[in-house]
Amino acid sequence: MRIGIMSFAHLHAEAYIHNLRANPGVEMIGLADEEHARARHFAGLFNARLYPSYEAMLAEQPDGVLVCSENANHRPLVELAAHAGVHILSEKPLATTLADAQAIVDVCRNAGVILMTAFPMRFSAPILEVKAQLDDGSLGQIYACNTTNQGQMPIKHRPWFVDKQLAGGGAVMDHIVHLADLLRWYLGSEVVEVYAQTNHTQSVHAGTVEVETGGLVMLTFANGVFASIDCSWSKPLNYPTWGGLTMELISERGLTVIDAFSQNLNIYNQRQNSHYWSYWGSDANQGMVNEFVEAIREQRPPIVTGEDGYKALEVALAVYASAAVGQPVTLPLS
Amino acid sequence: MRVGIAGVGFMGSTHAAGWVETEATIAGFLAQPPAQAAALARQYGARVYPDYEAMLADVDVVDICTPTHLHYDMVLKAAAAGKQIICEKPLGRTLTQGREMVAACRAAGVKLLVAHVVRFFPEYAQARAVVANGDIGQPAVVRLTRGTFRPKKAADNWFVEFDKSGGMMLDLMIHDFDYARWLAGEVESVFAKNISSRHPNAPVDYGLAILKHRNGAISHVEGSWAYPPPLFRTRFEIAGADGFLEFDSGRMAAISLHLHQQAAEAPDVPLPSSPLRESPYTTEIKTFYHALAHNAPTPVSAADGLAALQIALAAIQSAQTGVAVTLEPLPEVAA
Numbered sequence: 327m328r329i330g331i332m333s334f335a336h337l338h339a340e341a342y343i344h345n346l347r348a349n350p351g352v353e354m355i356g357l358a359d360e361e362h363a364r365a366r367h368f369a370g371l372f373n374a375r376l377y378p379s380y381e382a383m384l385a386e387q388p389d390g391v392l393v394c395s396e397n398a399n400h401r402p403l404v405e406l407a408a409h410a411g412v413h414i415l416s417e418k419p420l421a422t423t424l425a426d427a428q429a430i431v432d433v434c435r436n437a438g439v440i441l442m443t444a445f446p447m448r449f450s451a452p453i454l455e456v457k458a459q460l461d462d463g464s465l466g467q468i469y470a471c472n473t474t475n476q477g478q479m480p481i482k483h484r485p486w487f488v489d490k491q492l493a494g495g496g497a498v499m500d501h502i503v504h505l506a507d508l509l510r511w512y513l514g515s516e517v518v519e520v521y522a523q524t525n526h527t528q529s530v531h532a533g534t535v536e537v538e539t540g541g542l543v544m545l546t547f548a549n550g551v552f553a554s555i556d557c558s559w560s561k562p563l564n565y566p567t568w569g570g571l572t573m574e575l576i577s578e579r580g581l582t583v584i585d586a587f588s589q590n591l592n593i594y595n596q597r598q599n600s601h602y603w604s605y606w607g608s609d610a611n612q613g614m615v616n617e618f619v620e621a622i623r624e625q626r627p628p629i630v631t632g633e634d635g636y637k638a639l640e641v642a643l644a645v646y647a648s649a650a651v652g653q654p655v656t657l658p659l660s
Numbered sequence: 661m662r663v664g665i666a667g668v669g670f671m672g673s674t675h676a677a678g679w680v681e682t683e684a685t686i687a688g689f690l691a692q693p694p695a696q697a698a699a700l701a702r703q704y705g706a707r708v709y710p711d712y713e714a715m716l717a718d719v720d721v722v723d724i725c726t727p728t729h730l731h732y733d734m735v736l737k738a739a740a741a742g743k744q745i746i747c748e749k750p751l752g753r754t755l756t757q758g759r760e761m762v763a764a765c766r767a768a769g770v771k772l773l774v775a776h777v778v779r780f781f782p783e784y785a786q787a788r789a790v791v792a793n794g795d796i797g798q799p800a801v802v803r804l805t806r807g808t809f810r811p812k813k814a815a816d817n818w819f820v821e822f823d824k825s826g827g828m829m830l831d832l833m834i835h836d837f838d839y840a841r842w843l844a845g846e847v848e849s850v851f852a853k854n855i856s857s858r859h860p861n862a863p864v865d866y867g868l869a870i871l872k873h874r875n876g877a878i879s880h881v882e883g884s885w886a887y888p889p890p891l892f893r894t895r896f897e898i899a900g901a902d903g904f905l906e907f908d909s910g911r912m913a914a915i916s917l918h919l920h921q922q923a924a925e926a927p928d929v930p931l932p933s934s935p936l937r938e939s940p941y942t943t944e945i946k947t948f949y950h951a952l953a954h955n956a957p958t959p960v961s962a963a964d965g966l967a968a969l970q971i972a973l974a975a976i977q978s979a980q981t982g983v984a985v986t987l988e989p990l991p992e993v994a995a
Contacts, residue, residue: 469855470866472882474803521851521984523870523878525800540801540899542870542880544853552853554868556880558801560899576855576866580888581807652849652872653984 327619328388331357332380332403333395334368336417337483338444338611342392343372345615352619358383384410390440390622392615393417396492397499401426408437415442415618419503419642420635422494424659427639431632442618442628443635445507447571449613450586453508456575459582460512466578471509471553475501477569479539479559488535496537498524498645501557503638504571506545507630510637512575515549517637520644521654543645546654557645566592567603661953662687664715666734667725668697670929671748671775675723676704678945681938683953687719716741721952724748727818728825732757739768744952746773746945750834750972751965753826758969762962762992773948773958774965778835779842780944782936783907787896790905791843797901799844799877804836805895807884808930810864819929827856828865829979830972833883837871837975838960838968843898844877846967846993851984852975855886869975881975889926909934963993 329352331339339357346354356375359365369376377383383391384406390413393403400416407414414434420443421427434441447453459465479488480500486492493499510516524538540558547553561569567590575582589607594600614630621628640659647655661684665672668691679686688707689697697708709715712734715722722738723746724731732752738745745765751774752758765772778784791799810828811819818824825831829852841847854867864886871879887893897906914935951958967990974985 469859469862469864469886470853470868472805472868519982521870523851523872525876525878540878542801542878544851544868544870546853550858552868554870554880554882556801556803558899560801560897560904562902562904565904576864576884576886581884581886581891654851654982 327351327390327622328353328355328386329390329392329619330355330377330383330388331392331394332383332407333359333393333399334364335359335361335396335399335484335486336394337480338417339392339394340368341611342394342615343374345609345612346392348612349616349619351623355386355388356383380406384412388412390415390618396486397494398422398426398492401430404430404441405433408433408439411437411439413440413618413622415444415615416632416635417444418635419494419499419639420632421639422499424636424640424643427636431636434632440621440628441632442621443630443632443638444614445504445630445634445638446610446614447504447508447586448511448630449617450610451608452584452586453573456573456582456584457512464579465575465582468513468551468575468577470551470576472574473505473509473553473572474556475505475569475571476556476558476560477501478561478563478565479535481534482563488537490537493537495642495646496526496535497539497557497559498522498541499642500559502541502543502555502642502645503635505555505557505573506638506641507634508573509545509547509553510634513547513549513551515547515551517545517641517644517657518548519546519654519656520544520641520648522645522648524645524649541645541649545641566601567605661685661721661949662719663721663723664688664690664709664719665723665725666690666712666715667727668700669725670931671725673700674931674939674941675725675945676700678939678942679723679949680704681942682946682949684721684949688715690715712737716743720744721746728831729753729818729823732761735761735772736764739764739770742768742770744771746775746948747965748775749838749965749968750826750830751962751969753824755970755973758966759990759992762966765962771952771958772962772965773951774960774962775944776835776838776960776964776968777941777944778839779959780940780947782940783934784839784896787898787905787907788843791898791900796898796903796905798875799898799900801899802840802844802877802879803895803897804840804879805882805893806832806836807882807887808892809887809889809926810885811929813928826972826976828883828885829854829867829869829976832885833867833869833881833975834968834972836881836883837869837971838964840871840879840881841967841971842964844873844875844879846874846989847971847987848872848874849984849986850971850974850978852978854979857979867975867979869978871971890930892930966990967993
């Protein structure tokens with residue numbers, strides 16, 4: 327199976343290229359990127375074939391592509407690929423507006439191609455283990471969830487992450503969709519109400535950006551469960567890792583705590599005066615890429631769909647709507 | 661200085677253990693019925709008062725460790741009698757009560773010290789000092805957790821009666837509402853959800869609140885009476901303009917016991933503990949004693965107790981109504 331990468335704007339492409347090559351059934355055919363300097367840099371770095379344009383890559387009729395452009399630029403690349411009849415794994419958030427997200431879902435449906443949203447945490451081993459316990463009833467009824475997806479501000483990786491036009495926002499747009507998706511999946515219920523407070527004026531990365539760096543969110547689901555999400559870019563640049571994702575579930579049986587990125591070694595290097603965590607847990611990205619490949623091979627919908635990407639984006643946009651008025655807003659957004 | 665302790669439950673006995681470390685004299689105890697005070701009175705060589713009036717006639721300071729709904733009457737009577745007052749948190753059951761209590765004590769010229777003991781826990785006091793020192797900059801996003809099991813008592817379990825205790829959000833989360841305000845300043849609005857607002861008969865309660873502070877900081881406060889006994893966890897995390905600090909009682913425990921199961925049950929009311937040379941409750945009582953004996957400023961004023969009460973009641977209101985509640989600035993707090 328032949329798969330290529332459209333755009334290296336998102337840093338996750340740097341991980342996915344390894345995941346594609348690690349799948350024995352995949353031929354990673356190369357990459358294309360409209361920013362030619364970036365394209366040459368990563369093609370050289372990863373010793374990958376460089377296509378002169380997206381169209382040139384699609385003309386080779388790959389089975390699938392990974393779309394890793396800036397959040398606001400997923401739609402044009404998805405449309406190109408869908409029209410070429412190529413299956414698509416799109417980086418998250420699926421888009422920055424509901425209109426774009428709907429257009430992405432529609433064009434793929436009409437073209438009959440698979441659309442998967444890149445929510446790798448669905449393939450995290452700790453997250454999957456608790457999902458199994460939820461499903462077999464061993465936790466009992468869920469009452470509430472307290473979740474976090476915090477991190478360092480990603481400006482050091484790609485400046486566009488803090489560009490409101492290209493990213494669609496800051497910490498909210500970067501982080502809310504992961505937990506919005508996991509909670510929908512865990513609870514088997516849709517979000518009906520969102521309350522949020524955001525700030526940026528005095529956060530650790532203050533003064534450097536206009537987008538929000540802090541956010542606290544409360545979701546209410548149709549089944550009555552309430553869940554909070556902390557999406558803040560609150561980890562300083564000398565924190566021992568990039569950030570993390572945690573979920574605490576309050577249920578009939580008690581408390582379940584998931585720290586999805588806790589499987590680390592503590593490393594102290596005296597010469598470099600450094601302390602960092604070295605992750606040894608399973609690679610969730612690999613599971614996600616493998617699922618995309620399996621879905622193509624079996625010609626079936628992937629575990630995580632474009633609709634899931636739309637729903638998660640809707641929650642993120644509701645966060646902005648609530649933060650603007652200081653009161654909860656109801657979903658679906660009109 | 662003669663001190664009378666009203667209430668002989670966990671707080672009454674814990675405060676007594678603090679008072680014996682001061683120059684004050686524990687004059688006596690009050691309980692309902694009075695005979696329940698006999699054991700503590702014997703332990704400390706103190707009297708058993710037949711009623712509150714007898715206690716007021718015999719002491720300089722009253723230490724009110726009774727259930728929340730009784731605080732109001734007892735504080736008003738003590739103020740009228742010109743006694744100095746220590747009152748367990750929450751200050752009162754309603755904001756109207758709390759404001760009257762503060763006004764009565766101001767009019768009578770007596771001190772009203774509210775026992776927000778979390779301010780005396782060294783990890784919390786030190787984190788506040790680190791923030792006040794500017795080591796992590798102005799707080800931006802604060803996360804506070806206090807979680808345990810629902811208090812249980814063989815008889816008269818007033819904790820679980822909403823009219824008496826105000827429930828988990830007023831009894832437990834008020835600790836962290838007070839701490840959030842101490843750390844990040846006055847609170848502008850509160851949005852909260854809890855289990856009992858939706859499932860009144862649930863055997864547990866659990867709540868989440870989002871506070872917006874007037875200076876732009878935001879706080880996430882988590883409170884639980886939903887954990888299995890004997891678990892008691894506290895955590896905090898403060899992200900500031902220049903850095904970040906975190907504490908987790910589980911991950912930073914100085915002692916972890918993993919013993920073969922005994923028949924022993926968990927205590928009725930869990931008290932947080934980390935091995936220390938002095939109990940934070942004793943630190944609190946010593947500080948209060950010093951404030952009273954030397955007319956010194958105290959780290960927890962009556963206004964602080966009132967402000968924390970206002971935040972907790974707003975959280976309850978938000979959980980019951982489903983909307984964010986804006987807090988009106990209180991003149992007592994501003995003054």
